Every structure is written in structure tokens, then in C-alpha cells.
Amino acid sequence: MLRFIILFIASIGLFNNQFAAAQKYGDCHFHLLDFLQNGEFDNRDGAFPCNASGLMEDGRYFQLPYGERYRRLTGLLDIAQSHNIENLIVCGMPFVKKWAExxxxxxxxxxxxxxxxVKAARDTDLQVTVAFMDYKKKFKADKARLKKLDQLHPFICGLDTTDLGAVDLAIKRIREYPGVWKGLGELMSxxxxxxxxxxxxxxRANHPSLIRIFKFAGQVSLPVSIHHNVAPISRNDNEVKNPLYLNEFLDLLDLTILKESNKNKRPIVIWCHAGISRRIVINDYYKVLDNILDNYHENLYLDLSWVVLGSYVYKxxxxxxxxxxxxPNNFLIGSDSVGKYSGIPMELRKYRVLLNALNAETRSKVAYKNLAILLNKSEAQRKLKGFGPGGITLPFNFSLPDKFGLEDLSSK
Incomplete structure (x- = not known):
């Protein structure tokens, strides 16, 4: 406990301001949109009847018109620049909250x-894309501004992971906006x-829909992030559960990684929050993760964002x-900020205790290098496979057979 207190004091800057100011970050988990498919945008010029972040007096976000959605990215990029964030994975929100009668x-x-x-939000990826399209149109003559987009990595997330045709929707989005998408996720289990x-x-993680998506991700070298809880929720902190849902996740990894003989077709997987969510109580969870990483360390990354940091890591x-x-090569940090890029700095500051406890080499890997390597490696592989530089582009003759990824079902 004393060690934790000392590290905490250091993290808030009482004797570590130099580290805090110089630390680089990579954010592996940012939602551009919230559960109403809205979010902050840059209104510092007062162009619209709302505050500088897009909020109106009634607490709701102003709806941006055509050609103005770039403002979601200018505000985000300013945050990234002012807080040393080199790369950000950007996705929408795969669900929309219903307002029931x-x-x-x-x-x-x-x-x-x-x-x-909550209901599936199939158009969430379109909202993310138009922000990028509007940005490119707005700043088409400004090479420096356009270059800044390189640090943003949009992921497709609006997929129904119980629909065997979900992978077809992912392909549709890629064809609609070639060269934009750099990954899939946060997919929901x-x-x-x-x-x-x-x-x-x-x-569930081993649903045939997710198996198809993961196999596709490996085939075209798109990293994929997934939220899959390792266990059911507990009623209190004393009710310890067994990791009853873990085997579903391991089935997914086994079918798409271990049983894939071609290493170039194995997906790179980001496990959001390392399998933890609210009110999930597992004893000695680090031992569970140790066993998993022993088998999948070449393809699996653990995202330490949200509750896993406070509920497990710091305890x-x-x-x-x-x-x-x-x-050291398998851990990532992220903000998991939902529709608020202004919240990213505060969320990333929560990692200072952890980062301070690591040696310089490991600290830099966890803070930003692992994410950069993951993204750069995937991009290089896509280019070698003929799927374009930067974001993915699929050739017109690319297609998946209906039985793709369903071999296990067909054999039953």
C-alpha cells in the first residue's frame, strides 16, 4: 500500500512533472460517438447555437449539417497534439439507446x-466516415492538416455480431469508403x-458470426477489437465467480488463430478491458491472463482501459x-472516452501510476509503442496483400463464399 501511495503522489506531479509533460501516449480505444450517436465537436468559432464543445442549453448536442462534420476531428486532433497522443483508434458506437414510452x-x-x-446502430460507421470525408474536403489544399489524419485510425464497429451476414456489411462499408478503414471494433460480445x-x-465470442468476422480480419490484415466479459456479473465484491465465459473467447481464438495454418491469415486481436467489466469478480485474474498470453502472445493484445485498471491492476x-x-509487447492503454474527446487526457492520466512503476523501455511500449507497432504492422501486411496503402481498399473481384468461416457448422 505504501508503494502505491508513493507512486500515486508521483503520478499527480508532486515530484514527477517532467515525466508527465514528456510522456507520449497511444489511445487504443476512443468512441467518437455516444449511445445517442452524438458527440463533441469543435464549435470554438461559435458557428452554431451551442457551447464550444457542441452542447446546447438543454444538454443535448447540436446536429451538425452536411460539410461540417469535420469539426468532430479538428477538436480531437487538437487534443491529441496538446497531450502527446501519437495514435488513436477511433470508432463509433455499435448501439443506440432507445427512449421508451x-x-x-x-x-x-x-x-x-x-x-x-438498446438497439443496433447500423449507421454509426457512416457518421464516422463522413467526419473524415468532410475533413478531407475542408482541408484539401492544406497538406499539413491532411497529414494529421495519419494518426487517426477508424475502425468499423456497427456490426450485429449475431448476424452471419455481418461480415458482408463490413465489406460494404469498405467498398463505400475505400482507403478509410484500418480495423474492426469495438465489436460487442x-x-x-x-x-x-x-x-x-x-x-457470444464463439458465435459463427464473430468467427467469420475474425477470419476475414486475418485474411485482409485488419486488427480487430472485441468486448467479451470473462464472467457473469457478481452481486457484490465478495461474490467471486469462475470465468464461465472464458472458453467462448478461447474457442474464438483457437478457431481463428491456432487452427489457421497460414500465419499471415491470423487476426491481430485487441481484447477490450482485458475481459473485465463492471461487477465482475475473479480471483487472481492475472494468472488467468498469464495462461492465455502464453498461448496467444503473438496475436493477442490486452486493452487496460476502463474498470480493469482500477478494479484489478491497481488493487x-x-x-x-x-x-x-x-x-511487455502485449499491453495497450486507452481512454474508452465515449463521445467526448475532451475526456481523453483525464483518462490517460489514470495510467501514470502504472507507467511510473515500469522501466523506461516497457513504459514506452505500453504507453504508445505497442499500439504503433500493431497498426504499422497491419498496414504493411495489407499493402503486401494488395489491399492498398493506409486504410484498406478491396479489389472489385474480392468476395467471400457463403460457407466462409462456417466449416464447423457445415460438418455438424
Missing amino acids: DDFFLRPKYYLDSSSR RHDDLTNLTTGERP DLDNWISLIKKY
């Missing part, structure tokens, strides 16, 4: 604000209360530091 008295903004259901509020079929710092030192 029986909750008419409270218009929700977050998925936990009410018991109203088991997610505690969010799963409970979802309408229709509930996802057992020494063991987590040992785990990170054992697998």
Missing part, C-alpha cells in the same frame, strides 16, 4: 440511465448490463507489473 419522464444519454432497451438491455439474440499492482514485464 414507459420512461418518458427521463430522456437517457447513457445505456444505464434507464431500463429502455458479452457485456454485463449492456447485454441484458440488448434486443434480440445475445452475442494488485505488483502481480500485474510482473505480468506486464513478462509480456
Whole structure:
């Protein structure tokens, strides 16, 4: 505990201001949009009837018109520049929160604000894309501004992971906007209360839809991030659960990585929050992750954003530091800021205790280098495979057979 207190004091800058100012970051998990498919944008010029971040007096975001969606990115890029963030994975939000009639008295903004259901948001990726398209059009004559887009890495997330045709929608988005997309995710599997509020079929990691998506991701070298809880939620901190959902995730990795004989077709996987969410209580979880990384360290990265940092890492710092030192190339940090780029700096500051506890080489890997290597490696592989430089472009003759990824189902 004393060690944690000392590190915490250092993290808030009482004797570590130089480190804090110089530290570079990579954000592996940022949502440009929230659960209402809205989000902050740059209104510092006062062009619209809202504050500098896009909020109106009623607490809702102003709806940007055609040609003005670039403002979502100018504000984000300013945050990145002023806080030494070299790369950001940017995605929309795969769900939209419904405002149900029986909750008419409270218009929700977050998925936990009410018991109203959440529904798939198939157009979320279109909103992300138009922000990039508007930006390129707005600054087409400004090479320096256009160059800044290189540090943003848009991922496709609006996929129904219980739909065997979800991979076809991903291909459709890529064809609609060639050269834009650099990955897939955050794809949703088991997610505690969010799963409970979802309408229709509930996802799981080894669902054939996700197997198809992951196989496609490996084939075209798109990194893929997934939220899959390792266990059901507990009623309190003393109710320890077994990792009952872990085998579903391991099935997915086994089918798409270990059983894929061609290493160039194995997907690069980012496990969001390292499998942890609210009210998930697992004993000695670092040991579980150690066993997983022992088998999948070449393809699996652990995203330490959100509750896993406070609920697991900082409660057992020494063991987590040992785990990170054992697998220094497999850990990423992210903000998981939802629709608010202004929240990214605060979320990244939460990692200072952890980063201070690591040696300089490992610290730089976890803070930003691992993410950069992951993204650069994927881009280089796509180019070698003929899928274009930068974001992915699919040739017109690219197609997937209907049985793609369904071999196990066909054999039953």
C-alpha cells in the first residue's frame, strides 16, 4: 500500500512533472460517438447555437449539417497534439439507446440511465466516415492538416455480431469508403448490463458470426477489437465467480488463430478491458491472463482501459507489473472516452501510476509503442496483400463464399 501511495503522489506531479509533460501516449480505444450517436465537436468559432464543445442549453448536442462534420476531428486532433497522443483508434458506437414510452419522464444519454432497451446502430460507421470525408474536403489544399489524419485510425464497429451476414456489411462499408478503414471494433460480445438491455439474440465470442468476422480480419490484415466479459456479473465484491465465459473467447481464438495454418491469415486481436467489466469478480485474474498470453502472445493484445485498471491492476499492482514485464509487447492503454474527446487526457492520466512503476523501455511500449507497432504492422501486411496503402481498399473481384468461416457448422 505504501508503494502505491508513493507512486500515486508521483503520478499527480508532486515530484514527477517532467515525466508527465514528456510522456507520449497511444489511445487504443476512443468512441467518437455516444449511445445517442452524438458527440463533441469543435464549435470554438461559435458557428452554431451551442457551447464550444457542441452542447446546447438543454444538454443535448447540436446536429451538425452536411460539410461540417469535420469539426468532430479538428477538436480531437487538437487534443491529441496538446497531450502527446501519437495514435488513436477511433470508432463509433455499435448501439443506440432507445427512449421508451414507459420512461418518458427521463430522456437517457447513457445505456444505464434507464431500463429502455438498446438497439443496433447500423449507421454509426457512416457518421464516422463522413467526419473524415468532410475533413478531407475542408482541408484539401492544406497538406499539413491532411497529414494529421495519419494518426487517426477508424475502425468499423456497427456490426450485429449475431448476424452471419455481418461480415458482408463490413465489406460494404469498405467498398463505400475505400482507403478509410484500418480495423474492426469495438465489436460487442458479452457485456454485463449492456447485454441484458440488448434486443434480440445475445452475442457470444464463439458465435459463427464473430468467427467469420475474425477470419476475414486475418485474411485482409485488419486488427480487430472485441468486448467479451470473462464472467457473469457478481452481486457484490465478495461474490467471486469462475470465468464461465472464458472458453467462448478461447474457442474464438483457437478457431481463428491456432487452427489457421497460414500465419499471415491470423487476426491481430485487441481484447477490450482485458475481459473485465463492471461487477465482475475473479480471483487472481492475472494468472488467468498469464495462461492465455502464453498461448496467444503473438496475436493477442490486452486493452487496460476502463474498470480493469482500477478494479484489478491497481488493487494488485505488483502481480500485474510482473505480468506486464513478462509480456511487455502485449499491453495497450486507452481512454474508452465515449463521445467526448475532451475526456481523453483525464483518462490517460489514470495510467501514470502504472507507467511510473515500469522501466523506461516497457513504459514506452505500453504507453504508445505497442499500439504503433500493431497498426504499422497491419498496414504493411495489407499493402503486401494488395489491399492498398493506409486504410484498406478491396479489389472489385474480392468476395467471400457463403460457407466462409462456417466449416464447423457445415460438418455438424
